[in-house]
Amino acid sequence: xxxxxxxxxxxxxxxxxxxxxxxxxxxxxxxxxxxxxxxxxxxxxxxxxxxxxxxxxxxxxxxxxxxxxxxxxxxxxxxxxxxxxxxxxxxxxxxxxxxxxxxxxxxxxxxxxx
Amino acid sequence: xxxxxxxxxxxxxxxxxxxxxxxxxxxxxxxxxxxxxxxxxxxxxxxxxxxxxxxxxxxxxxxxxxxxxxxxxxxxxxxxxxxxxxxxxxxxxxxxxxxxxxxxxxxxxx
Numbered sequence: 001x002x003x004x005x006x007x008x009x010x011x012x013x014x015x016x017x018x019x020x021x022x023x024x025x026x027x028x029x030x031x032x033x034x035x036x037x038x039x040x041x042x043x044x045x046x047x048x049x050x051x052x053x054x055x056x057x058x059x060x061x062x063x064x065x066x067x068x069x070x071x072x073x074x075x076x077x078x079x080x081x082x083x084x085x086x087x088x089x090x091x092x093x094x095x096x097x098x099x100x101x102x103x104x105x106x107x108x109x110x111x112x113x114x
Numbered sequence: 115x116x117x118x119x120x121x122x123x124x125x126x127x128x129x130x131x132x133x134x135x136x137x138x139x140x141x142x143x144x145x146x147x148x149x150x151x152x153x154x155x156x157x158x159x160x161x162x163x164x165x166x167x168x169x170x171x172x173x174x175x176x177x178x179x180x181x182x183x184x185x186x187x188x189x190x191x192x193x194x195x196x197x198x199x200x201x202x203x204x205x206x207x208x209x210x211x212x213x214x215x216x217x218x219x220x221x222x223x224x
Contacts, residue, residue, distance in 0.1 A: 042216070043201065043215065043216040044201065045214075046214070049210055088155075090157045090158075092157065101146060101148045101203065101205045101212070102148070102160045102163065103150075103158075103160065104160075105156075105157025105158055105159070106157055107156070107157065108155070108157055110155070
């Protein structure tokens with residue numbers, strides 16, 4: 001069976017500090033991978049998606065970046081955090097080549113920028 | 115790109131059928147409609163997906179009229195555990211264009 005992991009679960013970081021959130025998927029190959037952000041009480045904002053190693057598409061221009069160094073690893077980074085970066089960050093995967101958009105979400109990372 | 119509108123919140127009672135409607139007037143020919151359920155501090159969970167007419171699975175039904183400008187998620191005989199936020203997603207079948215609705219907070223009362 002497939003499993004998706006995210007860490008850390010919670011993070012408190014000062015403004016201007018760097019960020020690295022990691023997501024890994026087990027039990028599947030060549031998944032499509034997604035990073036979302038969810039502000040408190042709000043809907044999902046798609047940040048990045050990837051259809052393969054080294055292939056990253058950005059949906060929202062901002063101070064965040066993503067990388068996919070391995071097939072089942074997706075990393076979200078920032079060089080300098082802003083207060084507005086606070087939120088619930090979710091990683092998701094789906095089977096490649098599907099039009100079903102049945103995404104499987106990880107447990108999320110709650111980031112508070114102070 | 116489709117613009118999505120769904121009610122902010124809804125209340126119902128245990129044992130009732132609940133229908134949540136999503137409006138997506140500018141839906142494109144290649145777009146699919148998907149619904150997700152989210153509990154607090156968890157990632158969303160896939161419920162159902164459709165393209166047109168009616169789709170049913172073990173937890174819900176999805177009704178899509180011929181013009182596809184709206185869709186209705188139907189939850190039969192809800193229970194307290196169905197209290198959650200429900201998201202409508204319109205996604206292109208060809209180019210990873212994903213538009214999420216703002217979510218409908220459903221509260222089920224005893």
